[in-house]
Amino acid sequence: MSTRPSAPTPPSQVRAALLVAEREITSQVRTKSFLISTAILLVGILAAIVVSSVLSGREGDDVPVAVVSSVAAGLDAADGLAVSDVADRDAAEQAVRDGDVDAAVVPGDGPLGVEVIAMDAAPQEVLDALTEAPEVVLLEPAAAEGGIRYLVTFGFGLVFMMSAIGFGSTIAQNTVTEKQTRIVEILLSAVPARALLAGKILGNSALALGQTAAIAAVSVLALVVTGQDDVLTMIGTPIVWFVVFFAIGFVLLAAIFAASASLVSRIEDTGVVLQPAIWLTMLPYFLVVFFNDNATVLTVMSYVPFSAPVGMPVRLFLGEAAWWEPLLSLALLAAACLGVIAIAARIYERSVLRMGGRVRVREVLSGASAD
Structure with missing residues (x-):
């Protein structure tokens, strides 16, 4: 008597999430648009630092x-x-x-x-x-005034906004495309919904963190090569903190982008549901641009989870934060991140298979059943 082959053992939640993350990363790095845009970004940053160094060296023939x-x-x-x-x-x-x-x-x-x-x-x-x-x-070793103050704060805000919106939009687009083409039904037959969400967040977070770390490395290298040791001394530690804060802050925003996108079934409908996430991403940039000389605003920013990845590194650069403040801010950000992920997972799990019109957040969170 022949025996039927046993069904394959489904992967664990962690293994499934890692498989999805690997799929997200490989699908991105194989696209020419991602590689070209990243290369242009890094070359642009390198060129900007080198050109600024050359121009600053031409301010007058001799040093008085x-x-x-x-x-x-x-x-x-x-x-x-x-x-x-x-x-x-x-x-x-x-x-x-x-x-x-x-x-x-x-x-x-x-x-x-x-x-x-x-x-x-x-x-x-x-x-x-x-x-x-x-x-x-x-005479004033901690001074970071004028142009250098504005450029560094502008840089922190711009890098955070561009990376978060870019990779967050990728998560949202992939989520909606999978729903629209019904591919999500095939994926969910192999991995749980929470593992699928975790994989999307992990994969795109790794890409965003890698790109941000590359930007930081190129900036430091350019400052060393151009001999701008004074600027490097001021921004070295804040850059390290920025990368650490970015790693957690992006996970928080990525969860919001994924959960928001799961509420709709068509690409055309993503604009409305993604608007809150985009505003949360853009707000820190506008705050540091317009209030980079306002200590009160920067202090509040450094303890609000959505703006802490920009506000705290800027305060460290300006020498306005005590040694314990980034640790406290990071702890608050991590706690908020866990809370947001829990809510996002609930929304994603209950709405990712719901097709048709836009799903209401209140309906999903209240536990209403799918149509």
Whole structure:
């Protein structure tokens, strides 16, 4: 008597989620549009930093430097420096504060007997003109004002918004397409709905985090190559925190995008259901652009889960956050992320197979049965 082959054992929830995540990642990285857009983005960032460095190096023929006579030997003949004599250290420091010179070379108490005084960063031309590396005294070492303040805060907000909307829209489009073509019914016959949702979130989160980490790495490399060590010193730690916050913050938004898209069955209907998610993604960008000099707004942003991935790194860059604040903000973000995922999973599980018109969130959450 022949025996029937036993049915294959269905994969566990974790295994199923990983399989879906792998499918999401491979389908994306194989598309030319994804590869080309990522390459253009990275090259654009690299070019922008290099061009800004070149342009900043052309602001004037020589760097104005005040020098006390007793340590002026060799500096008068140095290329790229416009040297002016001052009587003593106090006069040199005052010239730096008044903006008459970019730096001052004065007698020092260290082993070299020379110090360089500057406001927020010592000009590299001055350091290169000295035979040995001197002590550097910065009058305002934490200053991040004017253009650099705006550009860095603008950059954090823009990268978060572009990545979150780009990959979030991909999740939404794939979700609706699977419903519209009935492919979701085949997928759900092999994996549970929650595993399908988890795989979509994990796969696209990995892609978004990888792209963000690549942006951070290219930015750091470009700053090192162009010799902008002062800027790198200011943004190094905030960039690391930004990547960490982005990793959790995007998962939160990805869950919202997926759950929202599961409420409709046609691509044409996604605009209305995705609008709240898009506004939550765009809001941090507009806040840091218009309120980057408002400490109160930035503080509130750094503790609101949807804006913390932008608000807290910006405050760290500006030196306005205590050491424990990013840890507390990250804990709040993680807790909010778990709560949002739980609600999103409930919505997705109960609406992903419902075809026809738009499904109401209240109806889904109340536990009403499908038609």
